[in-house]
Amino acid sequence: MTKSNSKSKIFELLLYPLPLLAFVVVWYFATQGSQERQFTFSSPEKVLEAFLRLVQSGELLQNCKVTILEALSGFLLGTASGAIIGLSLWYSSLVAKIAKPYITALATVPIFALAPIVISWFGIDIYSKIALAFLSTVTVAIVQSYQGAMAVEPRFLRLMHVLGASRWQIFRLVVVPSSLIWVLNAMKLNIGLALLGAFIGEFISAEQGLGFMIVKASGLYDMATVFVGVIALIVIALLLTSLVDQLERYLMKWKTQ
Amino acid sequence: MSNEVKPLLTIDGLCFDFSGQAQANEKPGNQILNQVSLTVRKGEIVCILGASGCGKTTLLNLIAGLLTPSKGSIELNSQKPTKRLGYIFQSDALFPWRTVKDNLLLAADIDGSLDKKTLEQSMLQYLSMFHLSEQILTKYPIQLSGGMRQRVSIIQSLMFDPELLLLDEPFSALDYYTKLKLESEFSQFVKERGTAAILVTHDIEEAVAIGNRALIMNAGTLQKEFLIRSEAAVMERGTSDFAEKYREIWSELKSVVGEIQ
Ligand SMILES: Nc1ncnc2c1ncn2[C@@H]1O[C@H](COP(=O)(O)OP(=O)(O)O)[C@@H](O)[C@H]1O
Numbered sequence A: 001m002t003k004s005n006s007k008s009k010i011f012e013l014l015l016y017p018l019p020l021l022a023f024v025v026v027w028y029f030a031t032q033g034s035q036e037r038q039f040t041f042s043s044p045e046k047v048l049e050a051f052l053r054l055v056q057s058g059e060l061l062q063n064c065k066v067t068i069l070e071a072l073s074g075f076l077l078g079t080a081s082g083a084i085i086g087l088s089l090w091y092s093s094l095v096a097k098i099a100k101p102y103i104t105a106l107a108t109v110p111i112f113a114l115a116p117i118v119i120s121w122f123g124i125d126i127y128s129k130i131a132l133a134f135l136s137t138v139t140v141a142i143v144q145s146y147q148g149a150m151a152v153e154p155r156f157l158r159l160m161h162v163l164g165a166s167r168w169q170i171f172r173l174v175v176v177p178s179s180l181i182w183v184l185n186a187m188k189l190n191i192g193l194a195l196l197g198a199f200i201g202e203f204i205s206a207e208q209g210l211g212f213m214i215v216k217a218s219g220l221y222d223m224a225t226v227f228v229g230v231i232a233l234i235v236i237a238l239l240l241t242s243l244v245d246q247l248e249r250y251l252m253k254w255k256t257q
Numbered sequence B: 001m002s003n004e005v006k007p008l009l010t011i012d013g014l015c016f017d018f019s020g021q022a023q024a025n026e027k028p029g030n031q032i033l034n035q036v037s038l039t040v041r042k043g044e045i046v047c048i049l050g051a052s053g054c055g056k057t058t059l060l061n062l063i064a065g066l067l068t069p070s071k072g073s074i075e076l077n078s079q080k081p082t083k084r085l086g087y088i089f090q091s092d093a094l095f096p097w098r099t100v101k102d103n104l105l106l107a108a109d110i111d112g113s114l115d116k117k118t119l120e121q122s123m124l125q126y127l128s129m130f131h132l133s134e135q136i137l138t139k140y141p142i143q144l145s146g147g148m149r150q151r152v153s154i155i156q157s158l159m160f161d162p163e164l165l166l167l168d169e170p171f172s173a174l175d176y177y178t179k180l181k182l183e184s185e186f187s188q189f190v191k192e193r194g195t196a197a198i199l200v201t202h203d204i205e206e207a208v209a210i211g212n213r214a215l216i217m218n219a220g221t222l223q224k225e226f227l228i229r230s231e232a233a234v235m236e237r238g239t240s241d242f243a244e245k246y247r248e249i250w251s252e253l254k255s256v257v258g259e260i261q
């Protein structure tokens, strides 16, 4: 790396927090000295106050833990089973054809509409939230990995046919590895969806989790706590996304070598 | 003397149209190949020349079993061809997510009866035969030049110990000097191992340089055959023999391809 190059890199890094900083400054001055505005929009220092209070009481950590557990479990279950189903649909175009309208139906139902049913089936514990996170991620994983399986380059399939490979060998040695990038894409989309699923569950009925914390706080007009919850959700999403990015770099190392 | 030996590959009265095929995108009854007959002996390189769209790739796909003939027969060693074929395409089909070594050892993944140790030994032999360094084994295909990738593709198919190699314009995407080198390495290999090859090319020079025979294909039929040499030896470019063969084939091909300035 040249000197000017690394310099511009540092400059770029300094630019990242700038919009956030600008937002906080505007927020701060806009809400300064007005009880009414602070009641509606809260303010940076009130949010910081609430944050420290929630950290000290252990509430924030506990609620984060619950939401992460729900979202991550649903995410892993949904993405893994979706990928297995989607890739397996490669085996039979008939099954894929029949499955298509059902998958579309499941994908188009708003998860919000399913939430009351799922909660009445699984109870108000974390299981209903895991189920909702699962339902909101599984379809994306199915669709993405099926598309990936169907997008395998014909020259790879031709080679395998010429070499006398069985269908299972073609699946294992070509379809799965070449669809990996699609599965990773599904994972990226699913982080947000899993959090949404878990959140909706908590929002509707729960006794813990960030969704619960936010609902409770907004019922008490405690905007500062609401903001802390929202920020926590954003941070969790960013952390999970960077995990997937890391996984992608590891699995796709042949691309960057 | 090789004329007395039973041919390795015998194709008899082969016809083909896409009407019975799943991926047909043309109206049925359109004959792609019509009464193609051809024999290939061990140690021979048979070149097929012809205009684009005349059915060369289709012929190779039929031999490789990727397509089913509508009429006629294909026999390798008096049997239906099974696995002992190598097929090298114009652009390589190396798996980008596998290292060169794992690409070369694909045979071990597909045929469990093959011994991995033996495969690795022959892999190293082939590498030196095709002038590749062992250092490339840990690389990924994306890191190789076009010529190296095509060499790796050839070696990959050799790992299955094929009796017959099918090559579809394998050197056409390479620069001139890489192409010359690969041609001579390849014909050297065929000569040493006594393998047979069908080489589809649009390059008369290539056919004259390494082919034993050249067949001119036109609209799905084999129209004319030229004998180039009986031994797999490289004919020096620039000699009058070379020019003579070139001219013969060119004048035939010109009538097939049409008006070319
Ligand atoms: N899947 C297909 N369905 C219908 N026609 C095809 C298909 N593939 C190739 N063809 C036709 O078969 C003919 C021969 O094609 P091909 O064997 O690829 O020619 P070549 O390799 O000599 O250029 C062409 O006219 C082409 O249009």
Ligand SMILES: [Mg+2]
Pocket: B056, B057, B058, B168
């Ligand atoms: Mg072709």
